[in-house]
Amino acid sequence: MMKRLAVILFALAAYGAPASAGSLSIFAYDGAGRAVLEFDPAAVFAFSAEGRDLMSVAVRETPPENDPHGPVDLAIIVDCQLRQMAASPVTQVAKDEAPPTTAAGFKTSDLKPPNKGMYERFVVAVCGGELPGVKVSPTKSGWTHFVEGLSRALYFVNASSRTIGKYRAASVRLYELGGAQLSDGRHIDGRDAVWVVDCEQKLGAVAYERSFSKMGDKNETVVTIGDERAFADPSIVEMHKLKFGRAVVGSMQARFAEELCVTSSGSQDSSSGRAQTKTADFVYFTTDFPTDWTQVGTGKLQPGDKTLLVTALNLAGVQPTASLSMTPTPQG
Structure with missing residues (x-):
């Protein structure tokens, strides 16, 4: 029992210190090109708690620009068998202090199915071995x-x-x-x-x-x-x-x-x-x-148009030159 608890504490404590910006990879960005969810590929760990095999991933979540709270570092705990997750905030500590652990705040009862959308895809990526640079979980989907x-x-x-x-x-x-x-x-x-x-x-x-x-x-x-x-x-x-x-x-x-x-x-x-x-x-x-x-699928071009878009998108800093609705003719 003590050995298993030590493993849990080690795995969660490894996420006690917020990841540095240089170590983070972007998972998702917003319409302005700002990263809204990042993760540290070198800080992903597998562990067990109460008979459940879990994964711990350090992420940084950035709220909208008008949100006064700013980015928050989280430890995302994932149960791949049940496709559930829980998020535990990570606290910044002084260099001479022991790193905090999320073990005290995390309970397996906190694990819930993720909301539809970004975090649902994040859980799938974690469990399917689809996160780039992460070697802990084996690749299952091939993507x-x-x-x-x-x-x-x-x-x-x-x-x-x-x-x-x-x-x-x-x-x-x-x-x-x-x-x-x-x-x-x-x-x-x-x-x-x-x-x-x-x-x-x-x-x-x-x-x-x-x-x-x-x-x-x-x-x-x-x-x-x-x-x-x-x-x-x-x-x-x-x-x-x-x-x-x-x-x-x-x-x-x-x-x-x-x-x-x-x-x-x-x-x-x-x-x-x-x-x-x-x-x-x-x-x-x-x-x-x-x-x-x-x-294919990009829309109709007029002579002189230079920019092709898959659809008429609202892109930051990108202005389409025409309304695009083309059906292309195969060549060769």
């Missing part, structure tokens, strides 16, 4: 959560990235958190795609995309563009057939492209989630007219 905004969440397939000369390719999934509509009115819940980045020119392209809608536990295909074999093996992409453009600064694609190219230079793992640039919502790569099949 890694990269980052999410107000309306979209971006994941990538573990070990899918390929280096092909100056290019970097990876298989990704983009969830539409509230659902979305294609230009023909059909509903979708997400997209599976292969993104390709020219790391020398800082350009990107979409080599393959499958829009899908959720039907129970299954993802039903709505429309597919490109060679679906590329999703399982991005190395087969024929770069000379792609239409490349520049990602809008701060977009999910720009952040992900930066991570891919840093990884290709051998200086950082793309699963580390360390990119800290200001983030707008999801946008497609800018490109010149005429359009091609890589622009």
